[in-house]
Amino acid sequence: MSPTTSTILISSLATGTIITMTSYHWLLAWIGLEINTLAIIPMISTRHHPRSTEAATKYFLTQAAASAMILFSSTTNAWYTGTWDITQMSTTPSHILLTTALAMKLGLAPVHFWLPEVLQGSTMTTALVITTWQKLAPMSLIFMTVNNLSPTMLMTIGLFSSMIGGWGGLNQTQTRKIMAYSSIAHLGWMSTVTSIMTNILVVNLLIYLILTTTMFYSLTLSKSKTIQNMSTSWTISPMLTTTMMLTLLSLGGLPPLTGFAPKWLILEELTMQNLILLATMMAMSSLLSLFFYLRLTYTTTLTLSPNTTQTKHKWRFKPMKPTFPLTIFTPMTIIMLPMMPTIIY
Known part of the structure; x- marks a missing residue:
């Protein structure tokens, strides 16, 4: 073009x-x-x-x-x-x-x-x-x-999206399809909290944009279109592999990382509004998403590909894209959790 x-x-x-x-x-x-x-x-x-x-x-x-x-x-x-x-x-x-x-x-x-x-x-x-x-x-x-x-319609759509985003990503091997189902699940969380508290919606959207940008940029730099490609990404850059692992865990919403903040705030707000059943179902559906994020994390960082011919060639190709955007987005993806109270209130 x-x-x-x-x-x-x-x-x-x-x-x-x-x-x-x-x-x-x-x-x-x-x-x-x-x-x-x-x-x-x-x-x-x-x-x-x-x-x-x-x-x-x-x-x-x-x-x-x-x-x-x-x-x-x-x-x-x-x-x-x-x-x-x-x-x-x-x-x-x-x-x-x-x-x-x-x-x-x-x-x-x-x-x-x-x-x-x-x-x-x-x-x-x-x-x-x-x-x-x-x-x-x-x-x-x-x-x-x-x-x-209608709050009922938004919450129903949000719950469906969160569940389907988790279920759909379980049997995928293509990273773009996994990120698509991840997007569906994240937008489901946003839809659930929309009618209750709009400032949490805005914060959730910003965090989603940061995490997704970091993940896609990492996949682009490591040329990982499938899970099998991710298992050989350490040959390009061990540091990039570590970054991808932390980004995936942040997308899954594990506590020390930035991705924990929106889930925490939404579940807290739902329980404060006495929507206990909805909050429980949303939390359970996030476990489905967490499973395929952990599977990607395991493949990327904890396994070595037995296929030596791929690794021989893959390390020769240097990243063609600038890595500067990754240096901006990665810290925000990993260590922005302590700043959340100042952003929300």
């Missing part, structure tokens, strides 16, 4: 998200989402491979359907209330349609089927963009309309 094309697509991605995040009219929000979708599709299909073309088609159809549903829900709301204001989504059919459409845009269960397939057909960099930047615009719409959305 030429530098001019890349610049146009990246600036369109940024513009689309900013338009959606700063708009108070439903038509402007819809335009921002459409710009986002049309900018990411050439980035997905840039490899000119049948798999990437299929991924781009699936992404386009899903996002177009979700955008049409958002437009339909806002039109229905305008028909009943006479206003196109985003914060005035007061009618029941409109906000149910809107929640379903935004869940489809984010890849929440039960409308999550497109996300693992699209990530598998994309490059690592495009998969990173889809799982991080592309979540900002729909999340901002949820944030703006949260007072009118």
Whole structure:
């Protein structure tokens, strides 16, 4: 892809998200989402491979359907209330349609089927963009309309997403599909706490963006597309392997690391709201995700690949991408837990 094309697509991605995040009219929000979708599709299909073309088609159809549903829900709301204001989504059919459409845009269960397939057909960099930047615009719409959305529906979707994100990742061998199910599970936790406390939602989203960026960047540097590739990543850089291990444990939500903070805060808030059963089920579902993170950790750091021909060749290739972003994101992924009280309160 030429530098001019890349610049146009990246600036369109940024513009689309900013338009959606700063708009108070439903038509402007819809335009921002459409710009986002049309900018990411050439980035997905840039490899000119049948798999990437299929991924781009699936992404386009899903996002177009979700955008049409958002437009339909806002039109229905305008028909009943006479206003196109985003914060005035007061009618029941409109906000149910809107929640379903935004869940489809984010890849929440039960409308999550497109996300693992699209990530598998994309490059690592495009998969990173889809799982991080592309979540900002729909999340901002949820944030703006949260007072009118159904808490029961959001919590049910969140619980389903957390469980399916854990179950779906158990039998995967491709790292991009594992990260897709990880994304579904994390967004499920965010959806659960949305209607209770929005500042925890924002903190959770920021931590999710940091952890996912670190993990994808580590996978890109070590060229690990499958679990088998991860077992030979120590030949490129032992330090990078250690970083990947700590990032995976942080994604799993183990206590000394940053990833523990959002789960801790959400479970605390759910129990304070007397939602004991929901909090218990969310905690149990996180064990499923933790299992496949631990499996990746074990494969990456505690096993040596018996295949010597791969290792002979793999150590010769130096990382082609700059490692500076990893030096910024890694400390935040590992040691940001003590800062949480100052961020929240």
